Amino acid sequence: MDIFLQQLLNALSLGGTYALLALGLAVVFSIIGLINFAHGELMTTAGYVMAFALAAALPFPLAIILAVAAPVLLAVVMERVAFRPVRGASGTTLLLTSFAVSAILRVLFQNFISARPVPVPMPAALSGVINIGPLHLGIIQSISIATTALMLAGLTLFLNRTVAGRAMRAAAEDFAIVRLMGLRANGVVATAFAISGLLAGVAGLLWVAQRGSVDPLMGFLPVLKAFIAAIIGGLGSLTGAVAGGFLLGFIEVMLQAWLPEAWLPYRDAVAIMLVIAVLLFRPQGLLARKTVLKL
């Protein structure tokens, strides 16, 4: 039982990071029908900014603020430069554009920073472990769980209590009609990208804090996982993305803990098989809703 609880904490921590990333993908997809594969590079950007800010001996809180602000800014610039010109184009065009943005950023990271991992010297105080009875909870892990909870609560408040947030929910249902309210389409889309950048930045910091380094490919795998999570949840559904993220984290952690040793190399394959099983029974995802995409 204790082992199960321990694994549950691990699952919450990993699943929470997937949930933040999946949410970032879903926020943008729900509004303009774009799956932004450059989301991973937003995450990586947060890691690099953190690494350089700490290397420059900036105070830790300032480093965090810069590391989260940079991907927000980059996401907004990305939308303005790369995605706005193709807005309303076919899903394939949007997808290819996002692959291109992702590839360009990765090459820039490799050529102008380094192809090798850059260390991110997190403060030693973060590497401790809290013991609650028989449970060992890493400090970074608990920060990760708490941050996820805080981000989800904050986003819920934003979406339900502010005009901009309600406009985003409305845009996810019917973008053209939001424009009929006199709300600027570009503003709504830019807000969605800023939020996705914020979520990617926070997820990137949590990721880097656990690994201690950042490299050009860092964002690729977690965002692929987040994409899977968003699909399990029902692409375009925000609650679904969060549920899918936690479910995928849970599956991975539990497989890691209980698969026979000989099977461990195939952990991801088994996880994906379980995902396929979920989709066989609910092809539209766990919490799918109809998406109206009209511009």
Add this chain to the structure above:
Amino acid sequence: MTSPAPLLDVSGLTVSYGAVEAVRGIDLTVAKGEIVTLLGANGAGKSSTLNALVGLAPRRARRLAFSGQDIAHLPTEMIVRGGMTLVPEGRRIFPTLTVAEHLLLGGAKHAGRGPLAETRAEMLALFPILNERLDQKAGSLSGGEQQMLSIARALMSSPDILLLDEPSLGLAPQIVDRIFALVSDLRSRGLTILLVEQNVALALEIADRGYVLVNGRIEISGSAADLMASAEIRDAYLGA
């Protein structure tokens, strides 16, 4: 006629989706305070015309002026802020947003809480049923209530002219009567209305003038009384 410049002045309006021309160079005007109706069969280009006027459909025109201002290149949001809005066909409410949220977003152009609260109070007086449903999700409303919400949401932007696309679609006759009574009432309060409607008899009853679209062109136009008396209209639309 020596009327002043019309509120809406359109000439040579063409709407094409790729190779398909839905509207082929039509001229139409709407004067302040008028109810003008756009009639025609399914696919004649009525909805395309309304969508094009607010910039939601691809459009070309020799002249596209609203309140004397050229709006041919303005995006939808600026046209709405300028005082022309559309109640779209099929109502197009946001199913998961509450009634109150629809009114809030509809009034997004109002700066400051004062004018917003004032317009909202006006809407709730006009549509008392919405007052009872404020915190309900719009998807759970009946068809008639959704149509009223769609109209109220559009009116929240305090327009000078309201474009109404098939407000009677799919509604029970007594609800349709209430909505048409409301449209007349709105006109008596000074609102100008351009109405697209399948129910030709009903539309001509409240309209001052009408245009008949056939295959994207205006074939007949005139006062509502003349159209009602026209043999062509009677044969084609009124089934009399």
